[in-house]
Amino acid sequence: MSDAAVVRSSSLMATGTVVSRVTGVLRTTATAAAIGTLLLADAYQTANTLPNVVYILLVGGALNAVFIPQLVRRMRDDADGGQAYSDRLLTAALVLLAAITVLATLAAPWVVRAYAAPNWSADTLSVATRFAYFCLPQIFFYGAYTLFAQVLNARGHFGTPMFAPVLNNLVVIGGCVAFIAVTDHHAPTPSTITQGQLTLLASITTIGVVVQAAVLVPVLARSGYRLHPRFDWRGHGLGKAASLARWTVALVAANQLAFLVVTRLANRAGTDAVDAGAHVGAGSYVYGTAYLIFVLPHSVVTVSVVTALLPRMSRAAHAGDVPAVRRDVSRGIVLVSTAIVPASVVFLLLAPRLAQLLVGYGATSDAAAAFIGTVVQAFSVGMVPFSVYYVLLRGYYAQEDTRSPALNAVLLNVVNIVAAYALFLALPAHLAVAGLALAYALAYLVATVVLWVRLAGRLGGLDSYLTVRSLVRLVLAGALAGVVGYLLRAGLGHLVGPGKLGALVEVLVVGAGVGAVFLALARRLRVAEVGQLVTLVRRRAA
Secondary structure (H helix, E strand, C coil), X not given: CCHHHHHHHHHHHHHHHHHHHHHHHHHHHHXXXXXXXXXXXXXXXXXXXXXXXXXXXXXXXXXXXXXXXXXXXXXXXXXXXXXHHHHHHHHHHHHHHHHHHHHHHHCHHHHHHHHCCCCCCHHHHHHHHHHHHHHCCHHHHXXXXXXXXXXXXXXXXXXXXXXXXXXXXXXXXXXHHHHHHHCCCCCCCCCCCCHHHHHHHHHHHHHHHHHHHHCHHHHHXXXXXCXXXXXXXXXXXXXXXXXXXXXXXXXXXXXXHHHHHHHHHHHHHHHHHHHCCCCCCCCHHHHHHHHHHHCHHHHHHHHHHHHHHHHHHHHHHHCCCHHHHHHHHHHHHHHHHHHHHHHHHHHHHHHHHHHHHHHCCCCCXXXXXXXXXXXXXXXXXXXXXXXXXXXXHXXXXXXXXXXXXXXXXXXXXXXXXXHHHHHHHHCCHHHHHHHHHHHHHHHHHHHHHHHHHHHHHHHCCCCHHHHHHHHHHHHHHHHHHHHHHHHHHHHHCCCCCCCHHHHHHHHHHHHHHHHHHHHHHHHHCCCHHHHHHXXXXXXXXC
16 A cells, blocks of 8 residues: 555545544533433443453454454465455454353443442442443444454455444434433432433443444445355464464453553542532543543544554565565654644643533533543643554554563553552542543553664664654644643633633634644644645645
8 A cells, every 4th residue: 555545545534533533522422411420420331331341351452453464464365365264264253252242241240340449339330230231242243343344444445444433423322312301301320210211321322333333244245255154263374363362362451450440440439529529520431531532633643544554564564574664653653643742732721621512511510521621631641652652553563463562561551550549549539530541641651662662673763763853843843832822721711701602712712723833833843744734634625
């Protein structure tokens, strides 16, 4: 795939991701309006997160890291273009997913207890468990979606997998609207929610994931691939994929151990805050919602660019073209950072006001939304390292090295757990969840530096001088733009009110000011990727 093709594919995926994320924000708005940010929201958040946790822990990471590099090689080397290999791998993965889904659903009470706070009431624990029975079947459909999307990506079809989550979001938005109607616009609590209300919210959440996976089946057929289940798995190369996957499972296990610790701490902080009389949520729902807002720029920019680059990097690594891999990784880092740096500045300045616009409706007050924004600010300290880390990982995966990322994940999560515990103990209950977000950011800062040094040694450098020089220039431009934004925000504070209209004016004016100053300074500092980004945006606008 040429540079132009990567740009076109990235642009298409970015468009799909933007639409997906816009509807995702509306989904978050609808969910917050329906259930608020207190204990019922924490129970729902915990149960609805479990399918992702189990799926990613057991198979998801392996599929993402191993499937495309292996499939690209078999499409190139096999006489049938990798058809038989794809059939075997998909069949084996779907069988495994079905077995895991059944076992996880049967184990719902024990799985929920692992993530629940020790100070949860019996009602909260019961509601979370009932939610989990409905949500855990999502494991199979998340896996099916990932498999189908990977086959399409390997065949050069990038757009539809990025748009499929839109349908998921629309289904859930409709369910939340119905939930608000049946609860008469009053969010229930764990002790007052009825079985009918719970069933409506939980079932519609799972139906959305089913639709997301099912919509890719006809697209696969149009791409020229039809699954023919094959169970002759021995002796056809699946052992290599399984071997590579073992280290990826270890990486994911390290990540999920940290997530378990953080979720339990967040749930405990949320209950402590409510017990202390707080009317603003401070638990796992706030943490999860803040993370979804924080990850928006990464999802739109980084994932799109790297998903388009990975097949090309895999082919270069397979051909032994190490300089090409090195070049793609370094270009990816700078191109991604060109958009992520100003985004992080905007979030650090405006996240509370932005959250007020996004989720401050219905059962979620402006004060509760603004606190979610405070947690977003804590996350945003690590926004650039978070995206750079993602690019670096794909440099390893393209070379079929899953061991090094797994070992580095241990460092990442040790730092995260230690920092999370320290900040949890040091901060009052209503601020503890912001401390957990800051710990996450600091962990990525440390782990990214280590991963960079190790990958540079493996590839004979990452054009580190030029890449770091570009990053320093971007950060400098971002810092100066941030000063201008801060002054703009301070000036507007005397002119606009605390309500949503004032928040909208502040976000638009300060955001535009930061963006304009950043672009002007980055161009003066001769960061070439800024010009590429502006050209891409103009072409899309035309």
